[in-house]
Amino acid sequence: MVHYIGLLLDDSRLEAIKGTGLEEKLTTLFGGQVKQLIMEVPEEVSKKILAEFPNARIDSRSFLEDLPVAFKRALFQEVVNKKSLGAEVIEAVFQKIDEIKDLAAKESEYIPPPDIDTSEI
Amino acid sequence: MVLLKTPPPHGGNLVDRVVRNPDRAKKMADGCVAFDIKPTMLDGVPIRNVYREIMSICYGFFSPVDGSMVRNEVERVLEERRLLSEWVFPYPLVFDISEEDYKSLGVGEGDRLLLRLKGQPFAVLDIDEVYKIDPVDIATRTFGTPERNPEVVKVPFDKKHPGYMIYRSMQPVVLAGKYTIVNEPKFRNPFDKFWFPPAKCREAFKEKGWRTAIAHQTRNVPHVGHEALMKNAAYTGDVEPCRGILVNAIIGAKRRGDYPDEAILEGHAAVNRFGYIKPERHMVTFTLWDMRYGNPIESLLHGIIRQNMGCTHHMFGRDHAAVGEYYDMYATQILWTKGIPSFGFEAPPNEVDYGLKIIPQNMAEFWYCPKCQEMVYSETCGHVDMKQKLSGSFIRGMVAEGIFPPNIIMRNEVYKAIVKWWKVYGYPFVNPKYLEEKDKNLEVDLPPMEVSKG
Ligand SMILES: [Zn+2]
Numbered sequence: 001m002v003h004y005i006g007l008l009l010d011d012s013r014l015e016a017i018k019g020t021g022l023e024e025k026l027t028t029l030f031g032g033q034v035k036q037l038i039m040e041v042p043e044e045v046s047k048k049i050l051a052e053f054p055n056a057r058i059d060s061r062s063f064l065e066d067l068p069v070a071f072k073r074a075l076f077q078e079v080v081n082k083k084s085l086g087a088e089v090i091e092a093v094f095q096k097i098d099e100i101k102d103l104a105a106k107e108s109e110y111i112p113p114p115d116i117d118t119s120e121i
Numbered sequence: 122m123v124l125l126k127t128p129p130p131h132g133g134n135l136v137d138r139v140v141r142n143p144d145r146a147k148k149m150a151d152g153c154v155a156f157d158i159k160p161t162m163l164d165g166v167p168i169r170n171v172y173r174e175i176m177s178i179c180y181g182f183f184s185p186v187d188g189s190m191v192r193n194e195v196e197r198v199l200e201e202r203r204l205l206s207e208w209v210f211p212y213p214l215v216f217d218i219s220e221e222d223y224k225s226l227g228v229g230e231g232d233r234l235l236l237r238l239k240g241q242p243f244a245v246l247d248i249d250e251v252y253k254i255d256p257v258d259i260a261t262r263t264f265g266t267p268e269r270n271p272e273v274v275k276v277p278f279d280k281k282h283p284g285y286m287i288y289r290s291m292q293p294v295v296l297a298g299k300y301t302i303v304n305e306p307k308f309r310n311p312f313d314k315f316w317f318p319p320a321k322c323r324e325a326f327k328e329k330g331w332r333t334a335i336a337h338q339t340r341n342v343p344h345v346g347h348e349a350l351m352k353n354a355a356y357t358g359d360v361e362p363c364r365g366i367l368v369n370a371i372i373g374a375k376r377r378g379d380y381p382d383e384a385i386l387e388g389h390a391a392v393n394r395f396g397y398i399k400p401e402r403h404m405v406t407f408t409l410w411d412m413r414y415g416n417p418i419e420s421l422l423h424g425i426i427r428q429n430m431g432c433t434h435h436m437f438g439r440d441h442a443a444v445g446e447y448y449d450m451y452a453t454q455i456l457w458t459k460g461i462p463s464f465g466f467e468a469p470p471n472e473v474d475y476g477l478k479i480i481p482q483n484m485a486e487f488w489y490c491p492k493c494q495e496m497v498y499s500e501t502c503g504h505v506d507m508k509q510k511l512s513g514s515f516i517r518g519m520v521a522e523g524i525f526p527p528n529i530i531m532r533n534e535v536y537k538a539i540v541k542w543w544k545v546y547g548y549p550f551v552n553p554k555y556l557e558e559k560d561k562n563l564e565v566d567l568p569p570m571e572v573s574k575g
Contacts, residue, residue, distance in 0.1 A: 006515075010524050029509050030489050033527035055378065057514065065514035066378075069521050107521075108377075109554070110547045114523045118541040121387055121534065 003046040004063045007037045007076050016076075020083040039075075039085045049090075052097060053104065068104030069111065125333050125359045127326060127431045128478035132185025132208045135319050135429060139179050139302040143570075146303035150242050150572040153235035154228050156218070158243070160560065161290050167560045168374050169287045172238050173409035174214055179244065179302045180318035182408050182426050188299035189216035192252045195295075199262040201465040202421065207475040209465075211421035212413065213259060216246055216300075217292040223251075234296065235303075241567035242304045249298040260288035264415055264447070270463040273417060273452035282447060283376065284413030306565035312372070315386050317406040319429040326365065326431045329401065333358045334365035335434035335482060336427035338442065340412065342380045342388035342539055344531045346511040348397055349487040349496040354436045355402075357482050366403045367432055369423075373411035375559060378517075379551045382407075382564070384542040391534040406430070409564065416441055416448040417456040421470055421477075428479040435479050439486070457481035487511075489529070520549050 009017070009026070014035065017023060028035050041049070046064055049071075050056050059065045071093070078092045079085060093100070140146040160167035177183050185208055190198065194205045195213040204210045218226075228234050234246045264285055265274040278285040308316050317325060326334060335355050341347065355363045368389045372382050380388075386405060393403040408426050413419055419442035427435050441453035449455065458481075460466035460473075471477045486499040489509040493502055502508075511530060519526050526536055543549040546558075 006518075008519055008522060008524050030527060030529045031491065031494055033529050059512045059514050061510055061512060061515075063512075063515070065512065065518055067518070069523075072518075072522060109552050111521060111523075111543075111549065113540055113543040113547070113549075114525070116525070116537065116540055118537045118544070121391065121538045121541045 001043055001062070003041045003043065003058055004061075005039045005041055005067070005072075005075065006063055007039065007072065007079065009035045009037065013076060016080050020080060022079065022083065022085070025085060037079065037085060039079075039089070041090065042087070045087070045090055048094070052101065055108075068100070069107055070100050070103035074100050123359070125433045127323065127332065128428050128433060130181070130184045130319065130429045131425045131477060132206065134184065135181040136178065136184040136187050137181055137320065138187060138300060139305060141305065147570070147572060149233075149245055149301065150235050150303045150570075152573055153233045153245060154226055155235040155237055155242070155574070156222070156226060157237045157240070161217075161287060161292075163286050163290045166556070168283065168290060169411040170374070170563065171216060172243065172563065173373050173411055175236070175244050175300045175302070176306070176409045177426075178214070179300055182319060182429055183210075183214070183422075184319070184425075184429050186210060186214060189246065189295065189297045190214055191250045191297040192295075194297075195254070195259070199259070202418075203465065203475065209421065209470055209473065209476050210425070211415070211418045213263060213288075215254070215291070215295045215297065217254070218294050218296065219292045220294060222292075223294040228296070235572065236300075238306070238565075239563070239567050242570045242572050243306065243567060244300050244302045244304075246296055246300055247298045248296050252295050252297070253293050254291065254295055256289050256291045256293065259291070260285050263288050263413075264418065265464065270461070272461050272463055273449045273455060274447065275449060276447055278447055281445060282414065283444065284415055284419075287411060287413060304567055304570045306567050308565055309562070311383055311387055312407070312564045315370075315390070315405050315407050317404075317430070319431070322367075322406060322430040325404065329365060329404075331365035331431070333361075333363045333433045334367050334431060335363040335436060336367045336369055336423070336430070336432040336479075337436050338423050339368055339370050339385065339389065340379070341513065342385050342531075343392055343535060344511050344513070344516055344526075345496060345529060346487045348392060348532070349498075350436065350438070350484060351403070352398060353487070353498060354434075354482050354484050357434055357480075363434055364402070366398060367427065367430060368403070368405045369427055369430065370405070370407040371410050371412050372407045372564060373409060375551045375556060377551050377553070377556070380539065380549070381542045381546060381551060381555055382559075383545075384539045384549075387538040387541065388535045391532060391538050395532065395534040397532055412442065414442055414444040416443040417452040417461060417464065420453040420456060424470060424477045424479045424481075428477055432479060434482050437481055437483050454481075454483040457483060517550070
């Protein structure tokens with residue numbers, strides 16, 4: 001069974017993929033309000049990912065979720081570098097897995113909050 | 122058609138075991154042997170604090186239960202889910218202490234024990250009976266087994282189930298008897314805004330003219346799927362939709378990765394404060410309880426709590442109060458549709474003698490349909506292969522990556538409630554710092570109270 005990873009795109013990420021040809025692979029959700037790139041992940045690769053990150057899981061849509069932000073960021077970076085959503089992207093990310101795991105360990109304690117005004121709450 | 126009205130409390134009367142007169146309270150507490158309440162621990166992490174049960178009992182959420190159960194009552198609850206008074210009740214509730222504490226306290230039947238919380242007097246326990254329990258036996262029978270409860274239990278409960286581990290981690294000596302709160306705790310911000318014990322909640326319903334109200338169980342910050350569920354489930358009622366939607370959050374021991382309780386409460390409140398469901402129709406409250414994740418068993422407690430609060434209806438979803446795959450995903454809906462005989466219900470809990478009066482509203486799912494261009498009910502929209510699910514983990518991923526969720530997924534102000542508490546704890550979800558502070562501070566502070574020593 002194939003699994004998926006969804007890479008959400010905000011404005012800065014949309015900018016980063018301009019001219020890479022990945023724009024055509026953009027899919028939208030929720031009436032166009034969410035834009036993402038969807039990577040297919042063969043089962044043996046998703047097993048490898050789940051083994052590295054114990055909090056990660058497969059949701060009801062067969063998407064890998066609760067992945068560390070550091071992993072998602074590295075993945076997006078490689079997507080841009082390789083201009084691809086193919087298997088070589090995840091391979092490249094696994095080259096740096098120790099570094100990503102260090103970052104991931106830190107982010108289970110602290111993630112800087114976004115700089116938005118919450119005074120109305 | 123008969124118009125529905127606010128149901129009576131479960132068992133007939135609301136329990137109120139809170140002494141508000143300071144002189145009377147001091148007289149009750151003076152001269153008692155004192156005991157500092159200890160949390161139930163698992164691998165160094167607190168997984169339950171009995172203070173929450175004492176609060177929920179004394180303020181009437183668990184009416185007609187009025188204390189720590191005697192041995193016969195625990196047996197009856199485990200065998201038939203009935204109290205000695207015949208009324209339906211799902212869980213054993215006991216005050217458990219270690220052998221060492223029992224020996225050093227030197228109390229017994231007929232004694233009054235003063236229970237202290239955060240170093241201050243909190244409640245007294247009038248001991249009727251002292252007995253021993255086998256925590257493994259209690260844990261196993263509380264949740265059921267595939268052999269004894271084949272209708273809904275799929276696999277044996279184990280160490281991965283948090284509710285099972287609460288019972289398994291209990292201490293072996295039970296002091297049974299009535300609790301009385303002698304020093305009312307003061308809720309810290311923001312809990313104080315959402316504290317509506319059943320008597321006060323019923324008053325609020327009266328003021329709002331909520332003849333009918335439907336309860337929504339939550340342990341989550343609401344996304345738009347939850348909002349759609351609330352709005353649509355509320356169309357049940359009698360000659361008109363339910364007048365009120367009561368959100369009742371279960372507040373207690375947390376697990377890493379949950380949203381902080383403060384964000385859950387203020388997130389739900391944002392739904393009405395910013396008009397997505399107007400405040401005349403929607404109100405946010407909570408109950409103190411260390412969730413046991415007992416799916417059908419938990420749904421009985423939910424029904425009792427919300428009936429006591431004055432609700433006529435209760436929403437039940439798939440995998441209600443569930444974790445893992447111990448129970449059939451429809452176990453709660455099976456219970457409320459036809460009963461589960463092995464748990465003591467030949468018929469649904471609102472059709473048995475001494476049962477509940479609250480009416481179940483079993484609901485399926487909501488998702489986004491790009492063809493209908495709106496949030497749709499899974500049993501209504503025919504474009505099933507186009508469904509776009511609002512999974513909780515999808516939204517959590519978005520939150521963690523710092524991406525502002527669009528209003529169609531999560532309301533802007535609800536997201537801001539998450540960020541408000543993210544700024545406080547340095548993390549959008551429960552992290553070790555949050556757990557540490559929660560354990561130390563709980564949800565309350567206790568005013569200083571002088572009592573003479575026993
Ligand atoms: Zn549709």
